[in-house]
Amino acid sequence: MAYSEKVVDHYENPRNVGSLDKASDAVGTGVVGAPECGDVMKLQIQVDQATGKITDAKFKTFGCGSAIASSSLATEWVKGKTVDEALGIKNTDIVNELSLPPVKIHCSVLAEDAIRSAIADYKKKHAEAATATA
Amino acid sequence: MSIKFPIYLDHNATTPMDERVLEAMMPYFCEKFGNSASRNHAFGWEAEKAVDLAREQVADLIGADAKEIIWTSGSTESNNLAIKGAAYMYGARKGKHIITAEHEHKATLDPCKRLEKEGYEVTYLDPPLDGVITAEMVKDAIREDTVLVSLMWANNEIGTINEIPEIGKLCKDKDIIFHTDATQMVGKLPINVEEAGVDLLSASGHKFYGPKGVGCLYVRRRRPRVRLTAIIDGGGHERGMRSGTINVTGVVGMGAAAALCKAEMSDDAIRLGNLRNKLESTITSQLDGVAINGALDKRIPHTSNISFAWVEGESLMMAIKEIAVSSGSACTSASLEPSYVLKSLGIGDDLAHSSLRFGLGRRTTEEEIEYTAKKVVEGVKKLRDLSPLYEMHLEGIDLSTVEWADH
Numbered sequence: 001m002a003y004s005e006k007v008v009d010h011y012e013n014p015r016n017v018g019s020l021d022k023a024s025d026a027v028g029t030g031v032v033g034a035p036e037c038g039d040v041m042k043l044q045i046q047v048d049q050a051t052g053k054i055t056d057a058k059f060k061t062f063g064c065g066s067a068i069a070s071s072s073l074a075t076e077w078v079k080g081k082t083v084d085e086a087l088g089i090k091n092t093d094i095v096n097e098l099s100l101p102p103v104k105i106h107c108s109v110l111a112e113d114a115i116r117s118a119i120a121d122y123k124k125k126h127a128e129a130a131t132a133t134a
Numbered sequence: 135m136s137i138k139f140p141i142y143l144d145h146n147a148t149t150p151m152d153e154r155v156l157e158a159m160m161p162y163f164c165e166k167f168g169n170s171a172s173r174n175h176a177f178g179w180e181a182e183k184a185v186d187l188a189r190e191q192v193a194d195l196i197g198a199d200a201k202e203i204i205w206t207s208g209s210t211e212s213n214n215l216a217i218k219g220a221a222y223m224y225g226a227r228k229g230k231h232i233i234t235a236e237h238e239h240k241a242t243l244d245p246c247k248r249l250e251k252e253g254y255e256v257t258y259l260d261p262p263l264d265g266v267i268t269a270e271m272v273k274d275a276i277r278e279d280t281v282l283v284s285l286m287w288a289n290n291e292i293g294t295i296n297e298i299p300e301i302g303k304l305c306k307d308k309d310i311i312f313h314t315d316a317t318q319m320v321g322k323l324p325i326n327v328e329e330a331g332v333d334l335l336s337a338s339g340h341k342f343y344g345p346k347g348v349g350c351l352y353v354r355r356r357r358p359r360v361r362l363t364a365i366i367d368g369g370g371h372e373r374g375m376r377s378g379t380i381n382v383t384g385v386v387g388m389g390a391a392a393a394l395c396k397a398e399m400s401d402d403a404i405r406l407g408n409l410r411n412k413l414e415s416t417i418t419s420q421l422d423g424v425a426i427n428g429a430l431d432k433r434i435p436h437t438s439n440i441s442f443a444w445v446e447g448e449s450l451m452m453a454i455k456e457i458a459v460s461s462g463s464a465c466t467s468a469s470l471e472p473s474y475v476l477k478s479l480g481i482g483d484d485l486a487h488s489s490l491r492f493g494l495g496r497r498t499t500e501e502e503i504e505y506t507a508k509k510v511v512e513g514v515k516k517l518r519d520l521s522p523l524y525e526m527h528l529e530g531i532d533l534s535t536v537e538w539a540d541h
């Protein structure tokens with residue numbers, strides 16, 4: 001299968017590869033997918049708790065080139081956004097940006113899931129922190 | 135010697151035609167264009183002579199008599215003719231049970247599936263982890279009403295060789311027709327249909343440096359004389375088993391390719407076996423979490439199927455994009471099915487998703503293999519740095535105990 005230039009670029013120079021401290025209060029971690037389905041994405045966000053802005057994001061992905069590119073792009077896009085703004089990122093935006101063919105749409109869906117899951121983890125930590133201090 | 139890119143390591147899919155084969159074919163396109171079935175003039179005789187020589191060349195490669203070769207369009211057709219043709223011919227009299235295996239090629243499985251719809255019963259043997267079907271396994275599956283056993287000689291994905299002579303003997307003892315899809319075996323290692331007790335054998339020209347779109351079915355004529363119900367009816371060519379004007383140029387090419395293999399396959403097998411071993415040892419000495427699929431000591435020499443834990447096959451193919459190989463997993467469908475062959479062996483889905491098949495061939499060089507091994511090692515390392523599964527492995531997490539979120 002021929003990949004789009006942007007997919008190849010993200011695959012060859014993935015942005016924001018790595019890990020953040022998942023125990024930290026300021027970090028939300030999302031792990032989605034399953035090895036038997038052929039892709040697993042881990043996406044992490046670091047949030048400035050005062051402004052609610054995502055200051056850093058990291059990913060690691062097991063999957064095809066399009067899955068790697070989708071998650072790499074997702075980390076670029078969430079940075080600088082508030083948590084709620086980041087929830088507005090839609091898989092179709094990723095499909096359009098990377099020119100993903102129909103058979104690769106699930107990669108973009110997974111990337112959107114990974115963002116949501118990381119944010120949910122962050123929010124859960126803070127809901128717990130809120131109840132703990134209450 | 136400098137390497138020419140891309141490097142072709144997918145010789146199980148198809149082989150480049152040998153220039154000597156092209157030379158043999160050339161006169162039969164424009165000049166000696168006769169129909170080999172034209173009995174009453176020189177054009178036909180000339181073509182028939184060429185077809186008969188090719189029949190002898192192919193027969194000679196597999197230890198058969200020239201009269202036992204039926205020309206077809208390739209192994210897909212040969213398998214269809216063998217399986218359906220034998221089932222239809224003998225099913226009513228002897229019984230409607232067929233034995234095959236789960237890791238056969240689709241060109242065997244799908245004819246069997248069709249027969250199931252028509253009232254036949256098929257046992258699909260579940261291969262062991264090493265991929266080799268033994269006579270013992272077949273014996274346990276044989277029933278009173280078993281009419282046909284169809285098992286490939288060598289597997290196209292992992293290269294493993296089934297116990298064909300032992301299974302042939304068993305079938306002979308039990309009076310069961312034995313078909314083998316030898317597409318990956320013919321021209322690679324010496325075989326002999328007499329010694330192996332094979333009744334029907336499929337081969338395809340393009341898998342051994344001949345042209346595409348031509349193949350043959352060996353049909354035993356003595357002890358026993360095997361008869362088949364034709365699938366394609368018409369002018370009654372090929373002893374009535376396969377009607378249609380013979381692809382004279384293709385057949386001439388397949389014959390020439392067979393003659394070359396007969397002369398050269400022993401040397402090729404040794405050379406390619408050494409290169410294959412070098413590829414495997416270079417990779418396994420530099421990477422952990424690598425599994426070579428299929429019985430190591432029962433494989434065709436030019437094929438290697440390797441799984442790389444914690445990385446995904448398609449992304450690995452991207453990492454070695456100047457090398458043409460085949461990936462067991464095809465992440466191109468919504469279902470993301472990994473190779474059914476690897477799954478049938480019982481290797482985990484994770485490993486089945488991250489396998490590559492390397493198929494070496496006559497033109498493969500040592501430089502190409504060294505380059506390939508280096509690129510594979512680099513690619514796997516790069517992808518492992520990217521892999522959350524590898525990270526979890528390094529953290530000591532047992533991936534089989536993780537509860538994965540559905541998606």
Ligand SMILES: Cc1ncc(COP(=O)(O)O)c(C=O)c1O
Nearest residue numbers: 208209210239241290315317338
């Ligand atoms: C084992 C096996 N059987 C059958 C076939 C089908 O051969 P063809 O495509 O030449 O009909 C192949 C080729 O892919 C094969 O590897």
